[in-house]
Amino acid sequence: MQRRTSATLPLARDLIRAPSVTPDDGGAIGVLATALRGLGFDIVDLPFGEGAARTPNLFARLGRGGPHLCFAGHTDVVPAGEQGWTTGPFDAAIRDGRLYGRGACDMKGGIAAFVGAIDRYLSGGRALAGSISLLITGDEEGPATNGTVRVLEWMRDNGQIPDFCLVGEPTNPEHLGDVIKIGRRGSLNAHIVVPGIQGHVAYPHRADNPVHRLLAILGELTAAPLDSGTDWFEASSLQVTSIDVGNPATNVIPGRAEARLNVRFNDLHTGQGLAEWIASVCRTHAPAAEADVRISGEAFLTQPTAEVEKLVAAIRAVTGREPRLDTGGGTSDARFISRYCPVAEFGLVGASMHKVDEHASVADLEELTDIYASFLERLMG
The missing domain is CATH 3.30.70.360 (Alpha-Beta Plaits)
Known part of the structure; x- marks a missing residue:
C-alpha cells in the first residue's frame, strides 16, 4: 500500500506551531482534539495535578468493540534553546523536503501520522471493526507524574484498557523501518x-x-x-x-x-x-x-505477539526493510503501559530529536502514515 495522505503534514505543522514546552501545553492538546473530533472520536480531557504541576492529557476513543488498539504519545517537547536554529523552532518550516521544528520527530510527527492513518482507514465509509483510542499526555519530557501514569489509572477504572498499544516514539536510528522497540531497560x-x-x-x-x-x-x-x-x-x-x-x-x-x-x-x-x-x-x-x-x-519485554508480527509485516510492505526487534535506548512511557497490556514502539527517525534544527523527512511522515494505516488494516481487517 503506497497511497499518500494530505492529512498528516498539515496536522504535524499545526502541532509544532503550538509551543508545548513542558509543562506548558501551548494549545497542542486542543489542536489534536479538534482533528480527532472531526473523525468521530469521543474526547475526554484528563488534566491531573494542581497549580504549576497541572498536566493536560487526552483520551479519545472511536468504537466500542474489539480488537482495541491504542496509540500513545506525548505533545510536550523539550526547550528549543536560544541559538542555532535556521528557522524558528515553532514555525514548522519546510525546507529541502524536511519539516523543521521542536517536536517534529519527538513526537508530534508520529501523532500526526497516526491521525492521518486513521483518516485513511476510515475513508470511503469503511465500518470500523473494533475500536481505536489515543492516550496523549503533556508530561512525558518532564517528571511524568501526572501524565500517562494517571491516565492509565483512569482507563483501568473506566474499562478502557486496550488489547495492544503502539507508542509513536522515534525508534529508528537512521532509516524508517530499522527498529521496533518491544521492551526497555x-x-x-x-x-x-x-x-x-x-x-x-x-x-x-x-x-x-x-x-x-x-x-x-x-x-x-x-x-x-x-x-x-x-x-x-x-x-x-x-x-x-x-x-x-x-x-x-x-x-x-x-x-x-x-x-x-x-x-x-x-x-x-x-x-x-x-x-x-x-x-x-x-x-x-x-x-x-x-x-x-x-x-x-522497571524493565519490561513484550514477547513478539501476533500484533508485533503484523506491525513487522506492515513495515516490510511499505519500506522493504526487515525491522529489528530491540530493547535498547532510554526509557519512555511504554514502561507504564506495559503494566496493563502488550506494548511496542515505532515511529520516525530520531537522529535530530532534542537537537537544534530538529526535523523529520516529509517523505518519512507519509511513509509512517502508510505503515500505521497498513497496520490498522492488518489488525482490524
Whole structure:
C-alpha cells in the first residue's frame, strides 16, 4: 500500500506551531482534539495535578468493540534553546523536503501520522471493526507524574484498557523501518551520602574520613558486571555520575562525601532488588550512610505477539526493510503501559530529536502514515 495522505503534514505543522514546552501545553492538546473530533472520536480531557504541576492529557476513543488498539504519545517537547536554529523552532518550516521544528520527530510527527492513518482507514465509509483510542499526555519530557501514569489509572477504572498499544516514539536510528522497540531497560538513580568526622589530615585518628568509605562503597558496586545480558537485553550497566566532597582545603578531612549513580537494568533485576543491594553495600562500609534510590521504571519485554508480527509485516510492505526487534535506548512511557497490556514502539527517525534544527523527512511522515494505516488494516481487517 503506497497511497499518500494530505492529512498528516498539515496536522504535524499545526502541532509544532503550538509551543508545548513542558509543562506548558501551548494549545497542542486542543489542536489534536479538534482533528480527532472531526473523525468521530469521543474526547475526554484528563488534566491531573494542581497549580504549576497541572498536566493536560487526552483520551479519545472511536468504537466500542474489539480488537482495541491504542496509540500513545506525548505533545510536550523539550526547550528549543536560544541559538542555532535556521528557522524558528515553532514555525514548522519546510525546507529541502524536511519539516523543521521542536517536536517534529519527538513526537508530534508520529501523532500526526497516526491521525492521518486513521483518516485513511476510515475513508470511503469503511465500518470500523473494533475500536481505536489515543492516550496523549503533556508530561512525558518532564517528571511524568501526572501524565500517562494517571491516565492509565483512569482507563483501568473506566474499562478502557486496550488489547495492544503502539507508542509513536522515534525508534529508528537512521532509516524508517530499522527498529521496533518491544521492551526497555529499567532505570534507577541513587544518591549516596556518607557522613564522617571532620579533622586535620595530620591527625586522622581523630577524624573519620567519609571519602575513604565512599570509595569503598563505589568500588564494591562497580567491581563486577551486574550480569552478561539476556536473549533480548544487553548487559545491565551501573554508572557513577558524580562524586562530591565540597572541600577546597588540602589539610582538612571533610565531614561528608556523596555520590550519584544510575543503573540501567534488564529483566534479570527489579528496581527494588537493586535498591536493597545498594543499601546493603552502603551499610557494609559506612553504617551511617544514606542511600536515596529513585526508580524511574522497571524493565519490561513484550514477547513478539501476533500484533508485533503484523506491525513487522506492515513495515516490510511499505519500506522493504526487515525491522529489528530491540530493547535498547532510554526509557519512555511504554514502561507504564506495559503494566496493563502488550506494548511496542515505532515511529520516525530520531537522529535530530532534542537537537537544534530538529526535523523529520516529509517523505518519512507519509511513509509512517502508510505503515500505521497498513497496520490498522492488518489488525482490524
